Amino acid sequence: MVEKSMYDPIKNVNIHKEEPIILGIETSCDETAAAVIQGRKILSDEIASSASIQAKFGGVVPEIASRAHTDAVAAVVEAAVKNAGITYAEIDAVAVTYGAGLLGALLVGVSFAKAFAYALNKPLIAVNHIRGHLAAAYLDEPTLKPPFVTLLASGGHTAILHTKTFSEFEILGATMDDAAGEAFDKVARVLALQYPGGPNIERCAKEGTPNIPMPKMLKGGGGYNFSYSGLKTAVINYCHTKEQKGETYSRADVAASFQCAAVDVLVEKTVAAAKETGVDTVTVGGGVAANTYLRESLSKACKRSGLRLVMPQKRYCTDNAAMIASEGLTQFKLGNFAMMDLTAKASIPLHSTLETVQSKRANKSEGV
Numbered sequence: 001m002v003e004k005s006m007y008d009p010i011k012n013v014n015i016h017k018e019e020p021i022i023l024g025i026e027t028s029c030d031e032t033a034a035a036v037i038q039g040r041k042i043l044s045d046e047i048a049s050s051a052s053i054q055a056k057f058g059g060v061v062p063e064i065a066s067r068a069h070t071d072a073v074a075a076v077v078e079a080a081v082k083n084a085g086i087t088y089a090e091i092d093a094v095a096v097t098y099g100a101g102l103l104g105a106l107l108v109g110v111s112f113a114k115a116f117a118y119a120l121n122k123p124l125i126a127v128n129h130i131r132g133h134l135a136a137a138y139l140d141e142p143t144l145k146p147p148f149v150t151l152l153a154s155g156g157h158t159a160i161l162h163t164k165t166f167s168e169f170e171i172l173g174a175t176m177d178d179a180a181g182e183a184f185d186k187v188a189r190v191l192a193l194q195y196p197g198g199p200n201i202e203r204c205a206k207e208g209t210p211n212i213p214m215p216k217m218l219k220g221g222g223g224y225n226f227s228y229s230g231l232k233t234a235v236i237n238y239c240h241t242k243e244q245k246g247e248t249y250s251r252a253d254v255a256a257s258f259q260c261a262a263v264d265v266l267v268e269k270t271v272a273a274a275k276e277t278g279v280d281t282v283t284v285g286g287g288v289a290a291n292t293y294l295r296e297s298l299s300k301a302c303k304r305s306g307l308r309l310v311m312p313q314k315r316y317c318t319d320n321a322a323m324i325a326s327e328g329l330t331q332f333k334l335g336n337f338a339m340m341d342l343t344a345k346a347s348i349p350l351h352s353t354l355e356t357v358q359s360k361r362a363n364k365s366e367g368v
């Protein structure tokens with residue numbers, strides 16, 4: 001247990017500082033990332049990925065990810081600070097992903113961030129990875145202010161949110177089974193495309209035509225909910241039936257047909273949700289938002305409906321640390337700081353508001 005007298009950066013922190021400098025650290029999956037932002041401006045953004053090693057295994061092997069983070073994290077953070085052109089003393093807070101993700105991988109980032117914050121006597125901020133994905137949009141559009149409707153489409157989550165403030169949102173609909181990214185990854189495996197599946201399906205789909213009938217995907221039904229397991233099964237059945245009959249099929253056509261089915265429903269429901277809630281802005285976040293077909297379809301649909309669309313650059317849709325720093329900034333302004341006994345969590349409900357961190361802070365102010 002750290003003595004209060006030795007580590008107590010929260011007492012003097014100025015949460016009203018106009019443009020604090022936040023160091024973000026992200027190690028929830030296979031990217032070791034660190035970034036520095038000032039306000040919402042990105043000063044540096046470093047990523048070391050173990051994806052090419054993981055590709056040999058067809059997916060992320062947790063132990064390999066943890067080892068790769070351990071090897072890379074110090075150098076990645078050092079590079080982020082150096083390339084930001086700042087000194088360690090100028091950092092106002094250290095924001096780190098504490099969940100959700102691979103436990104061993106998260107622990108590397110959390111342990112490093114704790115040691116780093118402790119050594120520099122800086123406040124520590126615990127960031128929910130998914131909140132980071134949502135905060136990526138603010139990096140691109142620093143003037144952006146809620147309310148808006150947000151499409152979240154990552155490897156673990158697919159949901160449409162009504163973002164009411166920087167820290168409050170209502171879930172309008174979500175996947176009832178697989179996440180969109182998960183479906184891309186599973187279909188990629190069926191088509192013998194390498195990990196990570198999403199970008200490879202996208203590449204393959206470019207050569208094909210979406211001419212294979214796909215299930216209806218709760219289009220026009222199911223409220224703002226999604227179901228991807230039926231689509232995935234339809235693709236598997238199509239390929240297996242062809243193979244059993246000794247018939248050939250075009251992988252590119254399957255990829256294109258799947259991509260259309262998977263994306264069209266996201267676009268349709270996001271725009272419908274924006275219209276129903278009466279907001280004038282749509283934002284997106286998560287790895288699937290890097291998909292060019294999704295970006296183009298959503299752009300066209302928003303334009304048709306007179307909606308403003310704010311999409312993070314592709315690089316900030318997939319895992320990165322700038323988005324973690326961006327969410328860290330929101331938590332900084334709210335005065336939500338973590339204690340030194342922060343630990344990693346493999347899963348955090350989408351709606352979690354960092355109860356543990358906040359309640360510990362409340363205890364602290366009561367002198368516990």
Ligand code: KG4
Pocket residue numbers: 129133153154155156157180181182184185196197198199202286287288289290291292317318319
């Ligand atoms: O948000 P993310 O980087 O990680 C989390 O799940 O938090 O999302 C990763 C997911 C993977 O399923 C990956 O296949 C998918 O995003 N993805 C894509 C594309 N790039 C990444 N899916 C479709 N098209 C892409 N270009």
Ligand code: ZN
Pocket residue numbers: 129133154155287318319
């Ligand atoms: Zn992610």
